[in-house]
Amino acid sequence: MSKLLEMAAEIVKAHVSKTSVNKEELLLEIGEVHNVLAKLYKGEETEGTVETTETPATEMEAPPVIGLKKAFKKDKVTCMICGKEMKTLARHLKSAHDTTPKEYRQKFDIPKTQPLAAKNYSESRRQMAIARGLGDNLAKARASKAKSKQG
Numbered sequence: 001m002s003k004l005l006e007m008a009a010e011i012v013k014a015h016v017s018k019t020s021v022n023k024e025e026l027l028l029e030i031g032e033v034h035n036v037l038a039k040l041y042k043g044e045e046t047e048g049t050v051e052t053t054e055t056p057a058t059e060m061e062a063p064p065v066i067g068l069k070k071a072f073k074k075d076k077v078t079c080m081i082c083g084k085e086m087k088t089l090a091r092h093l094k095s096a097h098d099t100t101p102k103e104y105r106q107k108f109d110i111p112k113t114q115p116l117a118a119k120n121y122s123e124s125r126r127q128m129a130i131a132r133g134l135g136d137n138l139a140k141a142r143a144s145k146a147k148s149k150q151g
Contacts (some may be wrong), residue, residue, distance in 0.1 A: 004041060007035035017081050018065065064108055074119045080108050089116040 012030050033049065039045070064071075064080035071078045076085045081097050082105075093099050093116075099107075101116055115122055129135065 005030075006039045008037055024090075068108065068110065072114060072118075075118065077117050080104075087121040095151055118122055 010034050012026065015029070016026065024146075030045055062081070065083040066078050066080055068080075071080050071105055076087065077089055078085050079089060079092060079096075081093075081099075083093065089104070090101050093101060093104050097104075104110070104116075105112065105114075110116075
C-alpha cells in the first residue's frame with residue numbers, strides 16, 4: 001500500500017506543478033488518486049474512468065494554461081497548450097500537438113508581429129548571421145541575379 005501512496009503522491013505532484021491548489025485540495029486530491037490506484041490495483045472499475053489518450057483537437061479546444069503576456073519572456077517562451085517552456089515553439093507545436101504556428105496564433109489570438117521564439121534566442125541567431133556575413137552574401141546574390149536579368 002505504501003507503493004500506491006508514493007505513486008499517488010507522484011501523480012499529484014505532477015499535477016500541482018502545473019496548477020495551484022490549497023492545502024485542503026492537495027490532501028483531498030492525494031486521497032482520491034490513492035483510492036483510484038487502489039481500485040485499479042485490485043482490478044475493480046472506477047467511476048469516471050475516461051480514456052487517457054487526448055487528441056490534439058481536444059488540446060486545442062482547452063483554455064490556455066498561461067496568459068499571453070506571461071507566455072513570451074526574454075529567455076523563454078511557454079506553450080499555452082501544455083505549459084512547457086522552451087526557446088522556440090514551432091517544432092514543439094508540430095511534434096507535441098500536431099498543429100501549425102498559424103493555427104496556434106489563431107487559437108490564442110497571438111498577433112503576427114509576436115515571434116514564437118524567445119527574444120534572446122532570436123537575437124543570438126541574428127548576431128551569428130551577422131558574424132558569418134550572411135546578410136552581405138544575400139545582398140551580393142541579389143545584385144548578381146538582378147545584373148544577370150538585365151544583361
